[in-house]
Amino acid sequence: MNLGFVEDKAYQKAREFLIRNEPERRLDLRLSFKCFRALQELSHTAKKPGTACLTMHTYPRVEYSSKDSTVTIITAQSGLHGMAAEALQRCIEDGLRTELTKYANDVLLNELDDQSNLSVKKPDGGLLYVKNGVQTIIAVVEVGVSESFARLKVDMRRWMDEFHCQTGILFSLKERPKFRYPAHAAMTRYSVNDPVPFRNAMTQYALNQPFGPYRYNGHDWFGAIGTAFIEIYRQDQVGPPQRTNVIENRQMLLQGNDNVVGLTVADLFPPGEEDIQGIEQVLVLFDAARVQNSLATGACRTAMTRFNGAVGRA
Numbered sequence: 001m002n003l004g005f006v007e008d009k010a011y012q013k014a015r016e017f018l019i020r021n022e023p024e025r026r027l028d029l030r031l032s033f034k035c036f037r038a039l040q041e042l043s044h045t046a047k048k049p050g051t052a053c054l055t056m057h058t059y060p061r062v063e064y065s066s067k068d069s070t071v072t073i074i075t076a077q078s079g080l081h082g083m084a085a086e087a088l089q090r091c092i093e094d095g096l097r098t099e100l101t102k103y104a105n106d107v108l109l110n111e112l113d114d115q116s117n118l119s120v121k122k123p124d125g126g127l128l129y130v131k132n133g134v135q136t137i138i139a140v141v142e143v144g145v146s147e148s149f150a151r152l153k154v155d156m157r158r159w160m161d162e163f164h165c166q167t168g169i170l171f172s173l174k175e176r177p178k179f180r181y182p183a184h185a186a187m188t189r190y191s192v193n194d195p196v197p198f199r200n201a202m203t204q205y206a207l208n209q210p211f212g213p214y215r216y217n218g219h220d221w222f223g224a225i226g227t228a229f230i231e232i233y234r235q236d237q238v239g240p241p242q243r244t245n246v247i248e249n250r251q252m253l254l255q256g257n258d259n260v261v262g263l264t265v266a267d268l269f270p271p272g273e274e275d276i277q278g279i280e281q282v283l284v285l286f287d288a289a290r291v292q293n294s295l296a297t298g299a300c301r302t303a304m305t306r307f308n309g310a311v312g313r314a
Contacts, residue, residue: 011035014073018042021060023076023309024179026147031071036064036120039071064120065158078145079301080173080222085124085143087294088171088230092127092139095284096268119162121155126165129270138268139167145175156233167267168233170241173295175212175223181310182219189217190311198307202300210296211250214303221303224250225295232262246291254288261286 010029017027018039031039040062059076125141140159144152149172159165198216205214212224228247242262245253266280 007031007035011038014039014071015042017073018060018062021075023305024078024145025075026151027073028151029071030069032069033064033066036062036071039073040120043073061122062120063122065162066119067158067162078298079305080175080225080295080298081124081143081145083294083298083301084145084171084173084291085141087291088141088143088169089125091287091290092141092169092263092268092284095263095286096265119158121158121163123159127268136270137163137165138270139169140165141169141171143171143173145173156231160233160235164235166235166270167263168241169263170231170233171228172231173225173228173247176226177220177223179220179223179306181306186219187310194311195308199304202303205303206296206300209250210292210299211247211252212299214299216303216307221306222299225299226250228295230261232267234267246288252288252292254286254291257285257287257289259286259288260284 010031014027014029014031014035017025019042043060043062059074061072061074063072063074064070065072123140124143126137127139129136129138140156140163142152142155142159147155152170152172156168156170159168194217201216202214202221205212211226212222213220214222225247226249227245229243229245231241231243233241244261246261247253260283263284263286264280265276265282265284268284269276
């Protein structure tokens with residue numbers, strides 16, 4: 001491609017990032033739509049079977065925002081990321097089960113490629129409203145584990161501003177400390193006999209201290225989920241988004257299956273939908289027990305994936 005020096009340097013950086021394809025990484029760069037298409041094509045050759053967290057997700061993902069000419073590359077996310085996204089999706093569906101079966105078609109949204117503004121983006125989950133053959137984006141789910149909260153907010157604003165989504169549901173979790181693989185010399189402490197006792201140890205952690213840390217042979221293979229919260233974004237909101245704290249100091253703040261996080265029936269249907277008149281402000285219930293179990297499973301899977309990767313490197 002015929003590029004200027006600055007853009008060529010940024011493109012080469014993005015290209016090398018894609019080729020390395022290291023898990024749990026994200027890169028944001030200012031590039032032209034032409035560069036984005038080239039990187040998108042390259043990503044198809046970098047995709048590996050079994051790296052998707054959810055059935056309809058494959059990695060690496062390459063996205064583009066025409067608003068600020070930003071290319072975003074996201075490599076395979078952790079098991080925690082996938083389980084958190086799936087749990088939140090299922091909670092929304094179950095909390096609105098009757099209404100969804102009557103009025104809406106819930107799906108994990110495929111890539112949205114709006115050629116009118118050239119923005120290309122894929123969420124972690126979401127809901128489409130389908131009526132008379134017309135599909136409308138109602139809600140998107142974005143989960144952040146490795147991403148910074150600032151980047152996660154930028155993602156949500158793109159959904160609201162560029163794709164005109166009605167409701168955004170942001171789920172932010174923090175693993176602390178940030179994971180590091182053991183030094184190569186330290187891997188001599190592990191042998192081919194370790195995977196079974198390692199898996200047993202991780203399973204016990206999931207049962208007894210689900211939010212971590214997950215430690216084996218002196219090394220944390222998953223840190224700790226110290227904090228987690230959900231924010232609800234709306235097109236017509238005034239002021240900051242509505243936030244509900246879910247985890248603090250590795251303790252689940254919500255219990256049982258009859259909690260609320262601020263979502264209403266109206267958030268999941270188009271404005272003015274006649275069939276929900278009278279129940280617009282009914283709160284959608286949130287199953288915190290399901291979320292806790294899913295996060296524990298996700299942390300456990302993440303630890304095992306990292307361990308297997310480290311043993312493979314040694």
